[in-house]
Structures are given as structure tokens and as C-alpha cells.
Amino acid sequence: MAKSEETRSLIVTTAMRLFTENGYDRTTMRAIAAEAGVSVGNAYYYFSSKEQLVQGFYDEIARQHQAAARPLLESETGFAARLRAVLLCWLDIAEPYHRFGTQFFVNAADPESPLSPFSDDSSAARKASIGLMREVVNGSDVKLDPELRDQLPELLWLGQMGVVLFWVHDRSPGTKRSRMLVERSVPLITRLAALSRLRMFRPVSREVVDLIRELAKRD
Amino acid sequence: MAKSEETRSLIVTTAMRLFTENGYDRTTMRAIAAEAGVSVGNAYYYFSSKEQLVQGFYDEIARQHQAAARPLLESETGFAARLRAVLLCWLDIAEPYHRFGTQFFVNAADPESPLSPFSDDSSAARKASIGLMREVVNGSDVKLDPELRDQLPELLWLGQMGVVLFWVHDRSPGTKRSRMLVERSVPLITRLAALSRLRMFRPVSREVVDLIRELAKRD
DNA sequence: GTCTATAGCAAGATAGAC
DNA sequence: GTCTATCTTGCTATAGAC
Numbered sequence: 001m002a003k004s005e006e007t008r009s010l011i012v013t014t015a016m017r018l019f020t021e022n023g024y025d026r027t028t029m030r031a032i033a034a035e036a037g038v039s040v041g042n043a044y045y046y047f048s049s050k051e052q053l054v055q056g057f058y059d060e061i062a063r064q065h066q067a068a069a070r071p072l073l074e075s076e077t078g079f080a081a082r083l084r085a086v087l088l089c090w091l092d093i094a095e096p097y098h099r100f101g102t103q104f105f106v107n108a109a110d111p112e113s114p115l116s117p118f119s120d121d122s123s124a125a126r127k128a129s130i131g132l133m134r135e136v137v138n139g140s141d142v143k144l145d146p147e148l149r150d151q152l153p154e155l156l157w158l159g160q161m162g163v164v165l166f167w168v169h170d171r172s173p174g175t176k177r178s179r180m181l182v183e184r185s186v187p188l189i190t191r192l193a194a195l196s197r198l199r200m201f202r203p204v205s206r207e208v209v210d211l212i213r214e215l216a217k218r219d
Numbered sequence: 220m221a222k223s224e225e226t227r228s229l230i231v232t233t234a235m236r237l238f239t240e241n242g243y244d245r246t247t248m249r250a251i252a253a254e255a256g257v258s259v260g261n262a263y264y265y266f267s268s269k270e271q272l273v274q275g276f277y278d279e280i281a282r283q284h285q286a287a288a289r290p291l292l293e294s295e296t297g298f299a300a301r302l303r304a305v306l307l308c309w310l311d312i313a314e315p316y317h318r319f320g321t322q323f324f325v326n327a328a329d330p331e332s333p334l335s336p337f338s339d340d341s342s343a344a345r346k347a348s349i350g351l352m353r354e355v356v357n358g359s360d361v362k363l364d365p366e367l368r369d370q371l372p373e374l375l376w377l378g379q380m381g382v383v384l385f386w387v388h389d390r391s392p393g394t395k396r397s398r399m400l401v402e403r404s405v406p407l408i409t410r411l412a413a414l415s416r417l418r419m420f421r422p423v424s425r426e427v428v429d430l431i432r433e434l435a436k437r438d
Numbered sequence: 439g440t441c442t443a444t445a446g447c448a449a450g451a452t453a454g455a456c
Numbered sequence: 457g458t459c460t461a462t463c464t465t466g467c468t469a470t471a472g473a474c
Binding site for chain 2 (some may be wrong): 116118169177180181184185187188191192195201203204207208210211214215
């Protein structure tokens with residue numbers, strides 16, 4: 001590993017440790033630099049802002065989630081079980097960072113911020129997440145209105161963002177309320193998806209698909 | 220009006236003006252204090268942080284929305300039309316503050332912040348908003364599963380939070396994409412609400428009601 | 439290209455005098 | 457209640473070592 005890579009990694013590792021120990025606000029750039037044994041200027045040489053330091057963290061959670069979720073999908077073909085596994089897996093991965101994550105997702109809510117899940121900068125991470133949801137759908141035995149099938153992964157990703165939002169606000173021990181949200185909403189979503197095939201349900205289903213398609217356009 | 224009330228009001232009024240003129244970030248406490256003709260220390264005597272200054276603004280938008288929405292409900296009994304009117308009305312009220320509102324709602328996404336719509340501090344504002352949605356439901360001629368009827372206002376409020384979140388990220392001219400979201404999702408919601416009465420749909424409807432009820436508990 | 443040291447600015451927040 | 461002075465911290469700038 002190149003020297004620069006080592007330094008970069010050292011800084012981000014130190015930052016993540018201090019963030020989780022003391023929270024984002026109470027961790028100063030001076031402290032990160034001192035603890036990592038580099039100068040403040042050097043830290044800024046690698047990361048143009050304190051917020052930027054968090055982007056590495058963001059990517060790391062997403063990466064871990066992908067890695068941990070894929071194997072779970074190997075052995076399971078039920079739609080509900082697959083969706084449940086992927087969502088709970090995220091909660092497991094993110095758990096240690098809940099305290100810090102709070103501060104983190106506050107930044108992410110800023111549409112101006114490169115950390116926003118809707119921003120161009122994070123479109124790679126977003127696409128990966130939507131891709132994971134596509135695997136959830138495609139690898140399952142669920143029967144769907146084919147029109148809905150195309151859009152469902154994006155819808156599920158939106159749902160996951162909702163879970164994340166809930167989790168950020170979740171103060172229950174072990175964030176068990178977030179787990180409950182997943183446990184109870186997954187069967188619901190599954191039932192609704194199944195209903196999508198009924199003729200009577202078609203117009204609603206079409207409207208949903210159209211709406212998502214329309215909103216996905218950036219005009 | 221007591222002297223202290225006058226000073227307090229002077230500070231918040233000045234702050235709101237500067238916020239809307241120049242944005243939240245570019246408005247410094249020093250500038251607010253100078254413009255209001257008081258010292259920085261005095262501003263902090265009344266408002267413990269810059270963020271606190273925004274709470275008054277938050278309440279003001281909610282108040283204006285309530286005031287503007289109520290008359291619209293007088294003359295209309297269709298559920299869809301009522302819901303649409305209330306949601307579009309919010310977009311109208313909030314429009315002038317879109318630029319500033321962005322920064323504002325970033326702060327509001329912080330669960331630690333008293334500005335969070337889920338925090339205890341803003342529970343009065345939240346209750347008022349849910350109350351407005353209850354009027355939308357109760358004053359309409361919509362036929363509903365009675366179980367759902369109780370929970371629907373809370374659900375609609377959640378939906379409105381979703382609209383707000385979308386609006387914050389909306390960069391289209393006149394935030395017309397947000398308007399489109401309302402125009403297209405209202406009929407959808409209406410159709411789903413109507414479906415709730417079908418026997419086949421009952422289990423789903425019950426699950427939704429149960430879930431909301433469970434999540435509303437703060438255990 | 440990588441890094442240190444240091445000085446300094448801007449702005450949010452606070453302390454303590456009056 | 458109000459002020460002035462001061463502190464803190466994110467961030468920048470510069471000058472130079474290797």
C-alpha cells in the first residue's frame with residue numbers, strides 16, 4: 001500500500017473511532033489530526049472538509065451491507081424472507097454506529113450536501129443499493145405485475161430510506177422498534193405486491209408505477 | 220408589551236428577515252444582532268442557539284398553514300379535493316421560504332434537535348397538523364373501514380412529511396415537481412382508502428392500522 | 439507529491455462586569 | 457437585561473522540509 005493510502009486510511013480510521021466515541025460535533029479536526037499523529041493541514045490535504053471524512057464512513061457501511069446481505073440471499077427464495085433479511089441485516093451492520101449515525105444522517109438530509117442519498121455524488125452508492133433490492137425481487141418466487149416488477153426495486157429502496165429515517169429517530173434499546181417496523185411492514189408489502197396482480201388492483205398499481213417513473217425523471 | 224417581549228420579538232423578526240434574504244448559513248448572529256441594534260450576547264440571552272431562532276419560524280409556517288387551509292375545507296366535501304387543497308396550500312405557504320427552508324429542514328431532521336417534527340418540543344405543532352388531517356377525513360364524504368378512520372389522519376400526516384422531504388430536495392422551477400407529486404398521489408391515496416372497505420382488503424388494512432398504532436406507542 | 443508548523447479568519451457560543 | 461471581551465473550532469493560507 002502506498003504511503004499516501006496509509007495516511008489517508010489512518011486519518012479516516014481515527015476519525016471514525018473518535019466520532020463513535022465522542023460524537024461528531026464533539027470531535028474536532030484538531031483532535032483527529034493529533035490522535036492520528038498528523039498535522040491539521042495534512043488532514044485537510046486528504047479530506048477537503050470534516051463532512052468529507054464521513055463519506056468514507058457512508059461507503060463503508062454500504063459496502064459491509066452488500067457483502068453481508070448477498071450470502072443471505074443465496075439460500076432463500078421467498079420474497080418476504082429475502083426482503084426481511086436484507087433490511088434486518090442493515091440494522092445489524094449499522095447498530096454500532098447508531099449514536100454517531102444520528103449526526104451522520106443529519107448531514108445526509110441536506111440536499112446541498114454531497115452526502116445526500118439523492119445527490120449525484122452518491123448515485124453510485126444509491127445504484128448499488130437499488131441493485132441489491134433488484135436481486136431481492138428477481139431471485140424470489142414472487143409473482144408480480146410485470147410493470148411493477150421494473151419499478152419495485154426503486155420503491156423498496158425508498159422504503160429502506162424510510163426505515164433508516166425511523167432508525168435515526170429510534171431511541172429504544174437495541175433499536176428494537178426499528179426491527180419491529182421491519183418485521184411488521186415486510187408482510188404488508190408482500191401482501192400488497194401479491195395483490196398487484198389482481199385485475200381490480202391494476203389501475204392503482206399502474207398509477208404507482210407511473211408516478212415513480214415520472215418522479216425518477218430529473219427535468 | 221413588556222420590554223423583554225419587545226426585544227425578543229425584534230430579534231426573531233430581524234432574524235427571519237435576514238434568513239429569507241440571505242439564507243441561513245450566510246446570516247451570522249453578529250449580523251442579526253447588529254441589524255436588530257442589540258449585542259450578540261443579548262441575542263443569546265433570548266435564544267440559546269442560532270437554531271432556536273428558527274423554532275419561531277417553524278411555528279409561524281404551521282400557523283399560517285392552519286389559517287389558510289381551514290377556509291378551503293369549508294366549501295368542499297370530497298376527500299380527494301380536501302386532501303389536495305391542504306397539501307397544495309402548504310406548498311403555497313412555504314414557497315417563499317424554499318431557499319431558507321432547505322437549511323431549516325436540515326436542522327429539523329436531527330432527532331436531537333428540538334426542531335425535529337418527532338421531538339417532544341414540537342409535539343404541539345405535530346398534534347395541530349394531525350388535527351388538520353383529521354378534519355380532512357371527518358369533514359369528507361369518504362367511506363372507510365372504521366378502524367382505518369381513526370389512524371388515517373396520522374398516516375396522512377406522515378405522508379405530508381414525505382411531501383415536505385421531497386419539497387426540500389425539489390430544485391424544479393416553482394417547485395412544480397412537488398405539486399405534481401401531490402396531484403398524482405392524492406388520487407392514489409383516495410383509491411387505496413376506498414379499497415380498504417373491501418373484504419379482501421381487510422387483512423392488509425388491519426395490518427396497517429395495527430402497525431401505526433404500535434409505532435405510535437413510545438415504549 | 440506528501441507533510442509539518444504556524445498563524446490567522448469567521449462565526450457560534452460563553453463569562454462576567456455593570 | 458444588556459454589554460464587552462474572550463473562547464472555541466472549522467477552515468484557510470503560507471512557507472518550507474523531504
